[in-house]
Amino acid sequence: MRWAAATALVRIAGSCDGPLDAGLLDRAVAELTAAAANPAPTPATDYNTGDFHGHIEATLHTLGTGVPQAALAACLPRIERDRDGRRTEAALVELFPAPLQSPRPCYADLPATQQQLVHALANLEHPWVGRAVAGQLRDRSLPDSQNALRAYAGLPPRRRRPAVMFDGIDEVDIEAVTAAFGTGEVVA
Numbered sequence: 477m478r479w480a481a482a483t484a485l486v487r488i489a490g491s492c493d494g495p496l497d498a499g500l501l502d503r504a505v506a507e508l509t510a511a512a513a514n515p516a517p518t519p520a521t522d523y524n525t526g527d528f529h530g531h532i533e534a535t536l537h538t539l540g541t542g543v544p545q546a547a548l549a550a551c552l553p554r555i556e557r558d559r560d561g562r563r564t565e566a567a568l569v570e571l572f573p574a575p576l577q578s579p580r581p582c583y584a585d586l587p588a589t590q591q592q593l594v595h596a597l598a599n600l601e602h603p604w605v606g607r608a609v610a611g612q613l614r615d616r617s618l619p620d621s622q623n624a625l626r627a628y629a630g631l632p633p634r635r636r637r638p639a640v641m642f643d644g645i646d647e648v649d650i651e652a653v654t655a656a657f658g659t660g661e662v663v664a
Contacts, residue, residue: 482507490538505544508532512550516557529554530563552589556579556596561605567593568612576617583629591629594618598625 485504489496503613516528534550536544552567583591597613600606603622606613610620619625623633 478507479511479532482511485530487538490535492538500612505536505539505547507547508536509544509547509550512547512554516554527557527559527563530558533563540646549589552593554596555593555605556599557601559602564597564600564605564609566613568609568616572616572618575615578617580617580628594625595629595631598622598629598631 482504485496485500486508489501489504499618512529529551535550536547536551541549549570551563552570555564555567558564572591583594586594597606597609600622606622606625613620619628626633
């Protein structure tokens with residue numbers, strides 16, 4: 477709950493004309509930085525479509541020019557609930573500014589923040605974000621599918637979701653349809 481109070485203080489500081497006690501604001505930013513460096517609590521927040529770290533990042537940006545870079549950096553690899561890909565793209569640019577060397581280093585040899593981002597990409601709640609950044613992953617010599625990222629990170633493959641039945645239509649494999657939609661392939 478301390479992160480909620482810290483969020484409120486930072487939001488007030490970002491929107492008010494008068495000065496807020498600097499010590500209090502520093503404590504609030506430190507609390508958000510600590511929260512950003514850890515996995516999201518469950519349940520985290522209803523705001524920002526449940527994207528706890530995205531909510532912290534947006535809150536910190538209300539400070540304008542005084543955005544603490546350490547706090548923003550802590551949010552970078554925490555993109556599991558990114559809903560539109562914006563945070564994922566920013567994290568890739570920041571944490572993988574150049575392609576990995578060839579041959580690709582072992583996951584365990586990556587710096588901690590890069591490991592966190594690969595793990596988060598492998599566990600994206602919204603898989604279409606991963607498909608949307610597949611080209612950027614390839615450009616950085618990273619595996620370009622969620623299951624390939626899971627294998628690289630030493631995680632088991634994600635189970636396929638069951639097919640869905642539509643009224644009057646035979647069984648449809650949703651993942652095959654969405655993958656084909658992104659590539660323009662025709663699925664029978």
